[in-house]
Amino acid sequence: xxxxxxxxxxxxxxxxxxxxxxxxxxxxxxxxxxxxxxxxxxxxxxxxxxxxxxxxxxxxxxxxxxxxxxxxxxxxxxxxxxxxxxxxxxxxxxxxxxxxxxxxxxxxxxxxxxxxxxxxxxxxxxxxxxxxxxxxxxxxxxxxxxxxxxxxxxxxxxxxxxxxxxxxxxxxxxxxxxxxxxxxxxxxxxxxxxxxxxxxxxxxxxxxxxxxxxxxxxxxxxxxxxxxxxxxxxxxxxxxxxxxxxxxxxxxxxxxxxxxxxxxxxxxxxxxxxxxxxxxxxxxxxxxxxxxxxxxxxxxxxxxxxxxxxxxxxxxxxxxxxxxxxxxxxxxxxxxxxxxxxxxxxxxxxxxxxxxxxxxxxxxxxxxxxxx
Amino acid sequence: xxxxxxxxxxxxxxxxxxxxxxxxxxxxxxxxxxxxxxxxxxxxxxxxxxxxxxxxxxxxxxxxxxxxxxxxxxxxxxxxxxxxxxxxxxxxxxxxxxxxxxxxxxxxxxxxxxxxxxxxxxxxxxxxxxxxxxxxxxxxxxxxxxxxxxxxxxxxxxxxxxxxxxxxxxxxxxxxxxxxxxxxxxxxxxxxxxxxxxxxxxxxxxxxxxxxxxxxxxxxxxxxxxxxxxxxxxxxxxxxxxxxxxxxxxxxxxxx
Numbered sequence: 001x002x003x004x005x006x007x008x009x010x011x012x013x014x015x016x017x018x019x020x021x022x023x024x025x026x027x028x029x030x031x032x033x034x035x036x037x038x039x040x041x042x043x044x045x046x047x048x049x050x051x052x053x054x055x056x057x058x059x060x061x062x063x064x065x066x067x068x069x070x071x072x073x074x075x076x077x078x079x080x081x082x083x084x085x086x087x088x089x090x091x092x093x094x095x096x097x098x099x100x101x102x103x104x105x106x107x108x109x110x111x112x113x114x115x116x117x118x119x120x121x122x123x124x125x126x127x128x129x130x131x132x133x134x135x136x137x138x139x140x141x142x143x144x145x146x147x148x149x150x151x152x153x154x155x156x157x158x159x160x161x162x163x164x165x166x167x168x169x170x171x172x173x174x175x176x177x178x179x180x181x182x183x184x185x186x187x188x189x190x191x192x193x194x195x196x197x198x199x200x201x202x203x204x205x206x207x208x209x210x211x212x213x214x215x216x217x218x219x220x221x222x223x224x225x226x227x228x229x230x231x232x233x234x235x236x237x238x239x240x241x242x243x244x245x246x247x248x249x250x251x252x253x254x255x256x257x258x259x260x261x262x263x264x265x266x267x268x269x270x271x272x273x274x275x276x277x278x279x280x281x282x283x284x285x286x287x288x289x290x291x292x293x294x295x296x297x298x299x300x301x302x303x304x305x306x307x308x309x310x311x312x313x314x315x316x317x318x319x320x321x322x323x324x325x326x327x328x329x330x331x332x333x334x335x336x337x338x339x340x341x342x343x344x345x346x347x348x349x350x351x352x353x354x355x356x357x358x359x360x361x362x363x364x365x366x367x368x369x370x371x372x
Numbered sequence: 373x374x375x376x377x378x379x380x381x382x383x384x385x386x387x388x389x390x391x392x393x394x395x396x397x398x399x400x401x402x403x404x405x406x407x408x409x410x411x412x413x414x415x416x417x418x419x420x421x422x423x424x425x426x427x428x429x430x431x432x433x434x435x436x437x438x439x440x441x442x443x444x445x446x447x448x449x450x451x452x453x454x455x456x457x458x459x460x461x462x463x464x465x466x467x468x469x470x471x472x473x474x475x476x477x478x479x480x481x482x483x484x485x486x487x488x489x490x491x492x493x494x495x496x497x498x499x500x501x502x503x504x505x506x507x508x509x510x511x512x513x514x515x516x517x518x519x520x521x522x523x524x525x526x527x528x529x530x531x532x533x534x535x536x537x538x539x540x541x542x543x544x545x546x547x548x549x550x551x552x553x554x555x556x557x558x559x560x561x562x563x564x565x566x567x568x569x570x571x572x573x574x575x576x577x578x579x580x581x582x583x584x585x586x587x588x589x590x591x592x593x594x595x596x597x598x599x600x601x602x603x604x605x606x607x608x609x610x611x612x613x614x615x616x617x618x619x620x621x622x623x624x625x626x627x628x
Contacts, residue, residue: 022459023455023458023459025455049458049459051454051458053451053484054480054481054483054484055480057448057451057480057481058448058451058454058480058481058484059451061444061445061448061451061452061455061481062451062452062454062455062458063455064444064445064448064451064452064455065424065442065444065451065452065453065454065455065456066455066456066458066459067455068442068452068455068456069456069459069460071459073455073459087445087448088445088448091444091445095443196422196440196441196442196456197422197440197460197463198419198420198421198422198439198440198460198463198464199418199419199438199439199440200419200420201419204437204438204439204440204441205440205441206434206440206441206442206443207441207442207443208425208434208441208442208443209443210431210443
């Protein structure tokens, strides 16, 4: 396959199609809508199911039903729409069904705006629907990575009977850049032995998230936890850049990680021993590797497009061994590489301590940035 | 005494499991379950059918049908059924929903399933009350009816009016079949079964969305005996929810 100039939303849609998605249900919401539009054109011509639902609530419940048949199914949305899907996601988790969801995150809370944001980190990684469960969450920082992670999502979802969420942002969804799509997978595949498709010549099957006896729900919660621990062992993904001799480590995912990469290269050109750690799996987050890095680095700098949602997890991994500093832009504002470069220069020159909340000094610096 | 061999005149439908039902004495859920199972047997659909259970008293409906089954979130059964039917259009998919499920929290899902002409069968149990949570006001609770959340009787000034779903769904172009029947006496039970059969026939022939509303009892939460409950349907529910065919599309009217 040749590299083409592709828009993120359409590229993720086509990647899902080539990964063999058999049914798509969604609802229009900026900045994700092109994904749904692409599906509306492509799925019918391939004889696969596409439906624009009446709401995200309905869309995720259609996905829930379709997933019960054992076919590859998905939806996509953006932050406020994903909030509406939380009910269905919890039921899907409780029924242990493989489902792929793409969240093209926008500024919030509330209606917010349609600009790129990472404000859904907590909702997706730590929050979500009610009850005890963990989705797998993957964060791309380029159109190519968005394609690759979308394909991977279907495999991981099936392997672990789990929800897999691609946490993109408006930037990844709307950006065009050269990327290569995978070949179309052959549609034939073995259907899982739990699939509900009519009890033809076999015992009936029931798919449900209800365990009325607390003891049975307890066993179910434990089973989900065991699966999650396997996922934590096997599915940690990240990229490292210039970390071999790095004294200063910038940590960022998705678009923030990508912008930070430009800043890290500029800082390297100035002779600063700085590297970038970019988590790709946000759930499971690469805690062990971050902890290891905190034993050799002098300072961590976490860069996000939110008020420091991953920051709390990085603080946990660093366990007070080294100062962890923070730089964020909010509400749909994307940082420029120069801003992050200035932060790298600052942490290389200032004497920093491990005490306190890194947000406090950042908020003071933010006042100047916003006033300028 | 005659020498004629014994004949089976009554047996459990194959589509019904022999699990003892959890429903209260005098509740008509069991009757409705049995009618559906008889229809699935008669139409030879048991192995082709996927049921979608609701949230409410019939949350465990899947225990009683010997067919594949899934359990939906509250009100979302039509959306879940849509997902299944769109992937497996040759299968028979039905939802079984109560009044809180279908006419309150799931209003958007049922209306849009009908608007799309989703080729599913919906069995709607209307007993004018929330059963499972212990007798609160439902969207179909009658004006003046006392419930645990309308202790002085439903005040239409404050809580509005009951919703007539068979009539509402009949206005949707995608609806092929929308009727109301009652389970309060043997004659009406037989008519209910004919309607359920028709609602599955509509799906088998791909003629659009089909819904049968069944007026049902809730002796426990109505505070009546089973016998009084049947009478209460006749005296109080039918005047508000008249029985009848609210939509039978021409193609369906030809089915005999």
